[in-house]
Amino acid sequence: ERFPGFTRSTDTRVPVAEGKHIRLQLGDAPLRLQEAEWLDFERTLDLAAGALVRRLRLKTAQGHTLEIRARRVVPLAERALLAIRFEVASIDYTGPLTLCSSIETGRQAVQQGDDPRIGVHGGKGLQVAEEQADAEGARLTQRTHHSGVALICAQRHRLSPGMVPTAALAGEGRVEQRFGATLTPGASVAIEKYVAYDDGNGQAGDGVDAVLGRALRDGFDAIAGAQADTMRAFWQRAGLSVDGDPAAELALRFNLFHLLQSAGRDGINGTAAKGITGEGYEGHCFWDTEAFVLPVMAFTAPDVARAMLMYRYRTLDGARDTARAMNHPRGALYPWRTIAGRECSAHYPSGSAAYHINAAIAHGIGLYLDASDDLDFLSEAGAEILFETARIWPQAGHFNPRLDGAFCIHEVTGPDEYTTLVNNNWYTNRMAQRHLQRAVDAWQRLSADRPDALHALAARIGLEGEEVALWQRAADAMYLPVDRALGIQPQDDDFLAKPRWPFPSREGPHRPLLLDYHPLTLYRHQVCKQADVVMAMVLAGDGIDLGTKRRDFDYYEAVTTHDSTLSAPVYGILASEVGQDEKAWQYFDASLRVDLDDLHGNTDHGVHMAAMAGSWLGLVQGFGGLRVAGGHLRFAPTLPKAWKGYGFNLRWRGCALRVDVDARGVRYR
Amino acid sequence: ERFPGFTRSTDTRVPVAEGKHIRLQLGDAPLRLQEAEWLDFERTLDLAAGALVRRLRLKTAQGHTLEIRARRVVPLAERALLAIRFEVASIDYTGPLTLCSSIETGRQAVQQGDDPRIGVHGGKGLQVAEEQADAEGARLTQRTHHSGVALICAQRHRLSPGMVPTAALAGEGRVEQRFGATLTPGASVAIEKYVAYDDGNGQAGDGVDAVLGRALRDGFDAIAGAQADTMRAFWQRAGLSVDGDPAAELALRFNLFHLLQSAGRDGINGTAAKGITGEGYEGHCFWDTEAFVLPVMAFTAPDVARAMLMYRYRTLDGARDTARAMNHPRGALYPWRTIAGRECSAHYPSGSAAYHINAAIAHGIGLYLDASDDLDFLSEAGAEILFETARIWPQAGHFNPRLDGAFCIHEVTGPDEYTTLVNNNWYTNRMAQRHLQRAVDAWQRLSADRPDALHALAARIGLEGEEVALWQRAADAMYLPVDRALGIQPQDDDFLAKPRWPFPSREGPHRPLLLDYHPLTLYRHQVCKQADVVMAMVLAGDGIDLGTKRRDFDYYEAVTTHDSTLSAPVYGILASEVGQDEKAWQYFDASLRVDLDDLHGNTDHGVHMAAMAGSWLGLVQGFGGLRVAGGHLRFAPTLPKAWKGYGFNLRWRGCALRVDVDARGVRYR
Known part of the structure; x- marks a missing residue:
């Protein structure tokens, strides 16, 4: 039954393009982290600096030892920018390394099931409208189904000496840029990845090109430093x-x-x-x-x-x-x-x-x-x-x-x-x-x-x-x-005037009554x-x-x-x-x-x-x-x-x- | 938001095949009642006899005068039977007459619009699964979309002297039998139409063949007489x-x-x-x-x-x-x-x-x-x-x-x-x-x-x-x-303890508050x-x-x-x-x-x-x-x-x- 004043539509938050992925290849073979032996791993949320830091030392199935060091900052002071510094050091590996940096789509909103605390319906996700990638950068545009609202996600990179663009791919809801180098034991390479999001309706200064331009100009250390300053002021x-x-x-x-x-x-x-x-x-x-x-x-x-x-x-x-x-x-x-x-x-x-x-x-x-x-x-x-x-x-x-x-x-x-x-x-x-x-x-x-x-x-x-x-x-x-x-x-x-709840206390993990009672x-x-x-x-x-x-x-x-x-x-x-x-x-x-x-x-x-x-x-x-x-x-x-x-x-x-x-x-x- | 114990499905009544239509043709031309001149019309719900009676005298666009007399009974004592006696008398028309007796589908459930007193959703109507018609009778089977429940609707007829089957059509969600005669001024012809409904799961005695067989054997007057007896007992x-x-x-x-x-x-x-x-x-x-x-x-x-x-x-x-x-x-x-x-x-x-x-x-x-x-x-x-x-x-x-x-x-x-x-x-x-x-x-x-x-x-x-x-x-x-x-x-x-309704009285036709207020x-x-x-x-x-x-x-x-x-x-x-x-x-x-x-x-x-x-x-x-x-x-x-x-x-x-x-x-x- 419908009645006057009942709401007939809802807002929901939908998953947008995911820009944080950077994958590795040694030679032609993708390095699957979950198949490697993890020698040492540390993930730190740095509250003082406002950064997420990961360090992983691993041994591949082929017996090569590498260390990956990643630092991720989402600057509070910038609009919709993600900055990652991603570094790979060889302990004992000699040979080609490729870093595959992508923007990906396809994740659907979580379905509610029977829990009224999550959303009623997943609805349809965003549709991919445009994919484009070259040696300079990559960009992917999504749109909502009915209203056609756009979301642009774009990436650019800074490369450490020795790294060069090797390929760019676009299609099937993802864009990817590849960067190659030759590693030797004791040496390391790094990329800085910048990802920006925009709905394309804002001021030019907020558009992905402007944001990425500033990021490329300033570089990761400056961005991370500004973030640390912001956090320092907050903690003060x-x-x-x-x-x-x-x-x-x-x-x-x-x-x-x-x-x-x-x-x-x-x-x-x-x-x-x-x-x-x-x-x-x-x-x-x-x-x-x-x-x-x-x-x-x-x-x-x-x-x-x-x-x-x-x-x-x-x-x-x-x-x-x-x-x-x-x-x-x-x-x-x-x-x-x-x-x-x-x-x-x-x-x-x-x-x-x-x-x-x-x-x-x-x-x-x-x-x-x-x-x-x-x-x-x-x-x-x-x-x-x-x-x-x-x-x-x-x-x-x-x-x-x-x-x-x-x-x-x-x-x-x-x-x-x-x-x-x-x-x-x-x-x-x-x-x-x-x-x-x-x-x-x-x-x-x-x-x-x-x-x-x-x-x-x-x-x-x-x-x-x-x-x-x-x-x-x-x-x-x-x-x-x-x-x-x-x-x-x-x-x-x-x-x-009502009686008190007469049911016995519940056992096991906390489960709210609202999930079980009318x-x-x-x-x-x-x-x-x-x-x-x-x-x-x-x-x-x-x-x-x-x-x-x-x-x-x-x-x-x-x-x-x-x-x-x-x-x-x-x-x-x-x-x-x-x-x-x-x-x-x-x-x-x-x-x-x-x-x-x-x-x-x-x-x-x-x-x-x-x-x-x-x-x-x-x-x-x-x-x-x-x-x-x-x-x-x-x-x-x-x-x-x-x-x-x-x-x-x-x-x-x-x-x-x-x-x-x-x-x-x-x-x- | 969903909560435990909330209903997740509903029952609804859907329109079934419509068996009461009998249309006329004079020669090859369909006689459209709404285009004719209505000289005299009477529709009577006979409460004593339990019958709906119609009489229409009309003049066609070609200037022919006819009188249609129809009597419809839905016997209270029989299960799912409709009996119609349909008679056409010529006042001044000479020529061929065809009566087209059909079973039709296609009407959808009424949509609610904004009125909570009607159904929330029309849902899907019944699907036509089978259509068959010949000189003896016609039959149409419908099924529900999900559950596949069947509904059979079948018709048979008794014809007055001079009426003969001329055609039978089946397809596009309808079945039809046609009966022809030649009219002359002062003469009349009639058919008795029997329509039975069944879900195909009942006892054989309740199936459409059994019900139609009994109806054909007894004839319209006996059916209408039994109905009048039932009503007499009720009114007593x-x-x-x-x-x-x-x-x-x-x-x-x-x-x-x-x-x-x-x-x-x-x-x-x-x-x-x-x-x-x-x-x-x-x-x-x-x-x-x-x-x-x-x-x-x-x-x-x-x-x-x-x-x-x-x-x-x-x-x-x-x-x-x-x-x-x-x-x-x-x-x-x-x-x-x-x-x-x-x-x-x-x-x-x-x-x-x-x-x-x-x-x-x-x-x-x-x-x-x-x-x-x-x-x-x-x-x-x-x-x-x-x-x-x-x-x-x-x-x-x-x-x-x-x-x-x-x-x-x-x-x-x-x-x-x-x-x-x-x-x-x-x-x-x-x-x-x-x-x-x-x-x-x-x-x-x-x-x-x-x-x-x-x-x-x-x-x-x-x-x-x-x-x-x-x-x-x-x-x-x-x-x-x-x-x-x-x-x-x-x-x-x-x-x-609550205040009385403060709004001014409403003007115009009665309209319940529930249509206008939360x-x-x-x-x-x-x-x-x-x-x-x-x-x-x-x-x-x-x-x-x-x-x-x-x-x-x-x-x-x-x-x-x-x-x-x-x-x-x-x-x-x-x-x-x-x-x-x-x-x-x-x-x-x-x-x-x-x-x-x-x-x-x-x-x-x-x-x-x-x-x-x-x-x-x-x-x-x-x-x-x-x-x-x-x-x-x-x-x-x-x-x-x-x-x-x-x-x-x-x-x-x-x-x-x-x-x-x-x-x-x-x-x-």
């Missing part, structure tokens, strides 16, 4: 240390590196749930971008945080369309999952009904503004997002005369997707309250500091002071009940996939007494399966606040190594960006106790038993801040 | 009269005729929402079969009511599968929409979540048993359905300690689909209570009267007395609240597609005081759009009970002519079986005030102002009952 802002637990320190850095690498840094692309590392969730962005990843960037790389929010600004029209599809004549409702900006979720109970995404984006904007005081951003983009998204709440909720005019919000879904379409989801109501207040504050701030810009914006979106006053009234009257018998915040109007069965029980009220306590718990938070923690922990990797970090942060130090550590530890140790068994779908961010949040907001309230930073540090000390750097309104915690106390610099 | 049981309003009387009979014709009378086929008259809802059966159509049959054609329930018994395994898909280890949950017995709804909020279908089927069984006292049916089929379906309630609900152990049912959808996935839908809870009690009563009845059969059944389905005792406890503790402030039954735990927008308001609490008052309102019913009627009427044709009859019946005579009449009138006057603008999707049944229920339960409680019939007749009197026949436990109401009073015979 985002530095952290753990005394007595080098593995934890490394894992935190690994996670930060992935966040930086996968975040949408160009203001055009979003930040996907799996970053740029896999096809899970079809490459879609969700609310966790702002709820988890953005706070990390706001404190460590404010320019990236700003760019992430500019992606939302760029897709504001898509959010307006989504609002219209949901019958809201005014305002913008961000889609639950999207790449290009339109709603891609076909299951509205756990998709479009999650109105809290609007509040998460407002939360992200607020946090960025708190940390940066970037009035230009507020005036040029942030206020428009805040206003347009705030407008949705009075259309989704109402002042309920049966509850003395309390502002109630019906039929929405909170963060916990094991309960959907509920009334007065506490998290949503709380975050909506904060969202409305942020919007009112932004209106007042611009009234004072940028009245002309506010006037122009208000005229453009048809916003008047009366509506802003309505926001304030709704925020003030927001329905945020406490259950009298239990002394906790009820997740929604009906949650506490949604109705989950909805019918007090069972949470992830933090919901607990998350409200973490994101907007100021003013709530510690006893209530303790009871919330205990109550909801007992009914939560942590089937989402978003869960553990949030529980960990509240555990620190309510003095559950042992649990704080366990939850921190569970999110710290989600992908390094493949704890949820699905890292092959891509890394868990929110959990990676969550590990940093666990350090800084959990152990460090960082909260921002009323525009001020507060800390309440605790020291995990396993550590001698820890420290982290923060950016705050253009200043660098360092916090160090050890058994003697805390030092702020 | 189901007779009704309206004094002073012949149009209403005729409409009631028209509706009854459609119910009889479309009901699943063979115990194999279900009774679809659109009967056998259109492709709306893809030919699926829903709960209204038992909630609306079955009660009419239970009182007028008990054998048909029994057969309708045997269809449910035949598909009990499909209901067991549905229960498993919804994670219930025991029992049966009937699918929300189906043909073959498996769930075909892809939108569980308004599909599989409507657990009340189980209670509706139990209600139908109860009503049939009340009216027939058919202990064999109870023992052989009814009890197994009652027990297996009753088992679901304790798995879907629980004794809620926060409400002093009241039995609560969470996350179900009631009859009103403009609110879904609610807690304690009053209708569902009430009907579940009755269902559980019916199941307990059936257990006790069989314990007393058929202990061996009960023992065997209980052993087969693993049912013990303890579970039956649980049913009784759940029925006794059922949560059935009354709202203190309003003095009404709340539709669910949250309904009354489900969430509807769910978020106090707006009902159809009766819900009001229906509970009609189906199970005994013991509830009239004041409460009055308040329920007033309250819910103000928030109901009647976007479903199921709504008006139910509101009409309660209107009679609460003394709203004027409204009772309006609602009765609205359901009486839904299809005769195409009041909802979609009779082209097929007739509205439930509304047709509702008009009879409006007469008998509304004006007549019929209720069954505790196994006893009660009446509380009122007389609509527009009528001088009315009467209706009923079957009750093998006896014929006649109720006549007029201004002087009521007479029961």
Whole structure:
């Protein structure tokens, strides 16, 4: 059955041409690495330099010993460039060597099977439209099936002395250039391979020829050096240390590196749930971008945080369309999952009904503004997002005369997707309250500091002071009940009336309930996939007494399966606040190594960006106790038993801040 | 996104070969009726005889005057036979006449477009597998695409003197036989056409050859006579009269005729929402079969009511599968929409979540048993359905300690689909209570009267007395609240807290909100597609005081759009009970002519079986005030102002009952 407003199409991320291959031939025979004897192998992700380094010493079936050294850089500062330095040294081999450097296609998108967390359909991959190769370079063009969007992938090379082009091949979805040399024991040869991608619609300066031209001119060492400089600057802002637990320190850095690498840094692309590392969730962005990843960037790389929010600004029209599809004549409702900006979720109970995404984006904007005081951003983009998204709440909720005019919000879904379409989801109501207040504050701030810009914006979106006053009234009257018998915040109007999940605990590797139970069965029980009220306590718990938070923690922990990797970090942060130090550590530890140790068994779908961010949040907001309230930073540090000390750097309104915690106390610099 | 238990396939009704065509040729030229001048035309559905009669006098473009007289019978007593007597009389034409009698294919299923009430996809039609025609007869075989199920359609004819076979054609998805004669003014010729359908898998006696052989032997007049006998017997049981309003009387009979014709009378086929008259809802059966159509049959054609329930018994395994898909280890949950017995709804909020279908089927069984006292049916089929379906309630609900152990049912959808996935839908809870009690009563009845059969059944389905005792406890503790402030039954735990539908009333022809608003927008308001609490008052309102019913009627009427044709009859019946005579009449009138006057603008999707049944229920339960409680019939007749009197026949436990109401009073015979 179809109904009005249901989405009819989806965005997906498809595999593009693969440019990193360089294969070897000794004489006429291809050297198959998997058939050789591996004498020594090392693969290093160099977090400081932003490079992937491999070294392999091998003995061929013919008994020749070689060493391959490869260094790969994807420059953060350049658009769509891949640079590889590939070196082969002969230990005892004498004879001809050929390096075959190719661009290849043909990999299809991963199929979902029965897992709703991956894409519904693989769809068709890209079609190869053009292949061309000669001694100078090679180029391959692909196009999408229906829309005909082009993707150009091109390569060029620099050769070490002694290497010469020997052949160029094009056809059957691949292009290849070959380079030959004669090796002698103790000698080595190298090529530098540059691969650039472009859609052919950008400025000439961004086209593959321009990018490759710059790369050829600068050379690999300069590119790698610039990358190292970029990383050095990042680590200066985002530095952290753990005394007595080098593995934890490394894992935190690994996670930060992935966040930086996968975040949408160009203001055009979003930040996907799996970053740029896999096809899970079809490459879609969700609310966790702002709820988890953005706070990390706001404190460590404010320019990236700003760019992430500019992606939302760029897709504001898509959010307006989504609002219209949901019958809201005014305002913008961000889609639950999207790449290009339109709603891609076909299951509205756990998709479009999650109105809290609007509040998460407002939360992200607020946090960025708190940390940066970037009035230009507020005036040029942030206020428009805040206003347009705030407008949705009075259309989704109402002042309920049966509850003395309390502002109630019906039929929405909170963060916990094991309960959907509920009334007065506490998290949503709380975050909506904060969202409305942020919007009112932004209106007042611009009234004072940028009245002309506010006037122009208000005229453009048809916003008047009366509506802003309505926001304030709704925020003030927001329905945020406490259950009298239990002394906790009820997740929604009906949650506490349901029976608890009665099924026995599951054995074997972690497997989320959603893979085995019909949604109705989950909805019918007090069972949470992830933090919901607990998350409200973490994101907007100021003013709530510690006893209530303790009871919330205990109550909801007992009914939560942590089937989402978003869960553990949030529980960990509240555990620190309510003095559950042992649990704080366990939850921190569970999110710290989600992908390094493949704890949820699905890292092959891509890394868990929110959990990676969550590990940093666990350090800084959990152990460090960082909260921002009323525009001020507060800390309440605790020291995990396993550590001698820890420290982290923060950016705050253009200043660098360092916090160090050890058994003697805390030092702020 | 896919989730466990979601349906992955659907049943649909596809157009089969069309056997009713007979075309004319005068000389070599086809006579196109739409190009002729129609001098006189009459088309009569003869309700007494069960025949469709057409008479057309026309003048051709060449100036010849002819009269065509056709009579068509689809015998209720024969399986899949169509009989046509087709006669052509010449008024002033002299010359050759050819009648071309064909079986044709090629019509595709209707496409949905944007209306969720029709099918999602047309799918592929049937493929023609075989065509054959000669002077004796013609035959065409079709097959389904994937499963290869066959459908054979064959025709044979009897010819009047002077008619002779002249040609036979087969190919391109059609078969045709031609018969010629020479006409002279005042003379006429006729053919009798017999068309039979079969899937080729039945008994030989049901095959097309056997059926056609019997038809040829008996001839049209005998077939039409037998049909008239069948109809006479039906009208004797189901007779009704309206004094002073012949149009209403005729409409009631028209509706009854459609119910009889479309009901699943063979115990194999279900009774679809659109009967056998259109492709709306893809030919699926829903709960209204038992909630609306079955009660009419239970009182007028008990054998048909029994057969309708045997269809449910035949598909009990499909209901067991549905229960498993919804994670219930025991029992049966009937699918929300189906043909073959498996769930075909892809939108569980308004599909599989409507657990009340189980209670509706139990209600139908109860009503049939009340009216027939058919202990064999109870023992052989009814009890197994009652027990297996009753088992679901304790798995879907629980004794809620926060409400002093009241039995609560969470996350179900009631009859009103403009609110879904609610807690304690009053209708569902009430009907579940009755269902559980019916199941307990059936257990006790069989314990007393058929202990061996009960023992065997209980052993087969693993049912013990303890579970039956649980049913009784759940029925006794059922949560059935009354709202203190309003003095009404709340539709669910949250309904009354929502704002009322704020949109202006719609202009132009009736157009349901569901075509224009996202489900969430509807769910978020106090707006009902159809009766819900009001229906509970009609189906199970005994013991509830009239004041409460009055308040329920007033309250819910103000928030109901009647976007479903199921709504008006139910509101009409309660209107009679609460003394709203004027409204009772309006609602009765609205359901009486839904299809005769195409009041909802979609009779082209097929007739509205439930509304047709509702008009009879409006007469008998509304004006007549019929209720069954505790196994006893009660009446509380009122007389609509527009009528001088009315009467209706009923079957009750093998006896014929006649109720006549007029201004002087009521007479029961």
